[in-house]
Amino acid sequence: MIVIIDYGLGNLASVKNALDKLGIPNRISSSSKVLKKAKALILPGVGAAKQGMKNLKSMGLDKVIIEEIEKGKPFLGICLGMQLLFKSSEEGNVNCLGILKGTVKKFKKMKKIPQIGWNQVDIRKDSKLLKDIKDNSYFYFVNSFYCTPKENIAIGLTNYGETFASIVKSKNITGVQFHPEKSSKAGFQLLENFAKGANYVS
Amino acid sequence: MLAKRIIPCLDMTEGKVVKGVQFVNFRDAGDPVKLAKEYDLQGADELVFLDITATVENRDILLDVVRRTANEVTIPFSVGGGVRTVSDMRMILRAGADKVSVNTGAFKNPKLISDCAKEFGSQCVVLSLDAKKVGPNRWNVFINGGRTDTGISAIDWAKKAVKLGAGEILLTSIDTDGMKEGFNVELTRRISKAVSVPVIASGGAGKLDDFVEIFKKGFADAALAASLFHFKELTIKQVKNYLRKSGIPIRRLL
Numbered sequence: 327m328i329v330i331i332d333y334g335l336g337n338l339a340s341v342k343n344a345l346d347k348l349g350i351p352n353r354i355s356s357s358s359k360v361l362k363k364a365k366a367l368i369l370p371g372v373g374a375a376k377q378g379m380k381n382l383k384s385m386g387l388d389k390v391i392i393e394e395i396e397k398g399k400p401f402l403g404i405c406l407g408m409q410l411l412f413k414s415s416e417e418g419n420v421n422c423l424g425i426l427k428g429t430v431k432k433f434k435k436m437k438k439i440p441q442i443g444w445n446q447v448d449i450r451k452d453s454k455l456l457k458d459i460k461d462n463s464y465f466y467f468v469n470s471f472y473c474t475p476k477e478n479i480a481i482g483l484t485n486y487g488e489t490f491a492s493i494v495k496s497k498n499i500t501g502v503q504f505h506p507e508k509s510s511k512a513g514f515q516l517l518e519n520f521a522k523g524a525n526y527v528s
Numbered sequence: 529m530l531a532k533r534i535i536p537c538l539d540m541t542e543g544k545v546v547k548g549v550q551f552v553n554f555r556d557a558g559d560p561v562k563l564a565k566e567y568d569l570q571g572a573d574e575l576v577f578l579d580i581t582a583t584v585e586n587r588d589i590l591l592d593v594v595r596r597t598a599n600e601v602t603i604p605f606s607v608g609g610g611v612r613t614v615s616d617m618r619m620i621l622r623a624g625a626d627k628v629s630v631n632t633g634a635f636k637n638p639k640l641i642s643d644c645a646k647e648f649g650s651q652c653v654v655l656s657l658d659a660k661k662v663g664p665n666r667w668n669v670f671i672n673g674g675r676t677d678t679g680i681s682a683i684d685w686a687k688k689a690v691k692l693g694a695g696e697i698l699l700t701s702i703d704t705d706g707m708k709e710g711f712n713v714e715l716t717r718r719i720s721k722a723v724s725v726p727v728i729a730s731g732g733a734g735k736l737d738d739f740v741e742i743f744k745k746g747f748a749d750a751a752l753a754a755s756l757f758h759f760k761e762l763t764i765k766q767v768k769n770y771l772r773k774s775g776i777p778i779r780r781l782l
Contacts, residue, residue: 339624343598373649438749440651442696442726444531444573444779464531464779466604468651486530508626510568510602511781 328521329364331391332356333381335406336370337507344507344514350521358390366524367391367399370507371406372468375430376418378406388423395425400524401499408494408501409473417471426496427476433469435487440470445504447492451481455493455500455519463512465492465504472503531779532743533573533750534767535728536757538563540609541581543589545758558758561596567757568601570764573779575605576629576698576728576752578656580673582610591623598624608656608698614643621648629654629698632671635678635685638692645693654728655694657686659715660702667715674702682715683722690723697723698752701731706755708734716746728752736762736770743776 330341332354345352352368353360361367369391371378382388395401403411410422415430422430433439444464449456472490482493484503494501500520506513538545538560545558564575577597579590587610594607607620608629617628628648634640634655644653658674659667659682667682678685686697699719701712711732720727729748733739733756742748756762771778 337626339598339622340626343624344602347599347602372651437724438726439724440695441530442651443533443749446529446531467530505604508602508604514602 327364328352328366329361330354330368333385333387335373335378337372338370340507341370344517348518356385361390368402369407370404373406374417375409375415375420378410379420379422395499398498402520403501405505408503411501412473428474430471430473432471433487441467441486445484447482447484449482453481453495454523457519459512459515465509465513467504469503529777531777534764535574535576535750535752536567536572537576537752537754539578539580542586543593560593561600564597565600568603571768572764574603577607579609594620594623594625606654614647617644627652627654629656631656635671641689641692641694650693650695653694654696654698655689656698657682658700658702670702683718686719686723690725696726698728698730704732707732710738711742713741713746716748720747739767739771740774
């Protein structure tokens, strides 16, 4: 079962709805026990890095996430959930989980912040995660900050003034800056591919 | 590149979609959830639901529509109408909406914006602003369904709301609303230049060129239309194809 991590931030219901529509067994939980038993984990998130890390720490979930990722469990970070995987964020000068090398920066070039709307993902590397998703497909973004990975793990790039990593993949870890659960066909396809990669028969 | 968004608006009363002209004279246009799903399939980038006769009695009907819509559509949607408290917003977000718009409630109690932004994040808080021209170079904010002139400048209020934490502005021009003679380019341009958050233009869409104009000259980030789509005078596909041909970045299904 895929577990959607509830750390008090974010649109859990949207992610659950999407997985339900795809017929992928899932549940929402904040229990370490449940997370440890999960076949795959999704960390969603809408909001600020500071609050996000505060919640993860106070709930003891930061340690569980690090452990489970280390064990090789398939993991998907969405939006803030992706940003928290990195070392630190300019948003509130916060130290994040530090699982991926790199930092999170604020958009500086465009006048309108946050980026709200549909933007394209330039696919740079093939991956099972991107099966049946065409290059330059549109996904829905709502973000003021973006990730700058230090390693070569960006498989999708997007431009909003700055060109940034919109999809990263490093072994069992996947991060997407956009909201696949709100990105219509392309987004749902990505979620389905993630679930299939975590060995689901849908 | 970030695409401009085309957003159908579903004005609702008692669970049915309606459409008015200059905020009066409503005609019945159908079942909101069914329409929402159709628009999603037709390529709408987002949806806006507005409960225009928001009363306590209608609140449950609205939340039911929100829940059913969240189950049916795969694109973001926002909901507004009579939102006065943080609790109102919480209920709507919990029911499955992605954003909530505030209008009169925020004007009368600006702290509503900051409280909501603090709790749910600015990206969930849309300021819905109805403006009407009252003099050369002057548009005032109107509240209570566009009926009451507040005497306050629309540009000033927009700026203030963004400072308080509004993440987006849904700007409706009362003068052009329902008239199908074009969006209010001048008003939209002024508001868009004055704030650093996206602006959704609303009011006046009648023909394809109106959409090109509001993006090219009005600097809108998104364009909203209601009866134009409800009564099938134009389809979303037609609008998007035309915009694409005119060089405006638009999302398409690849």
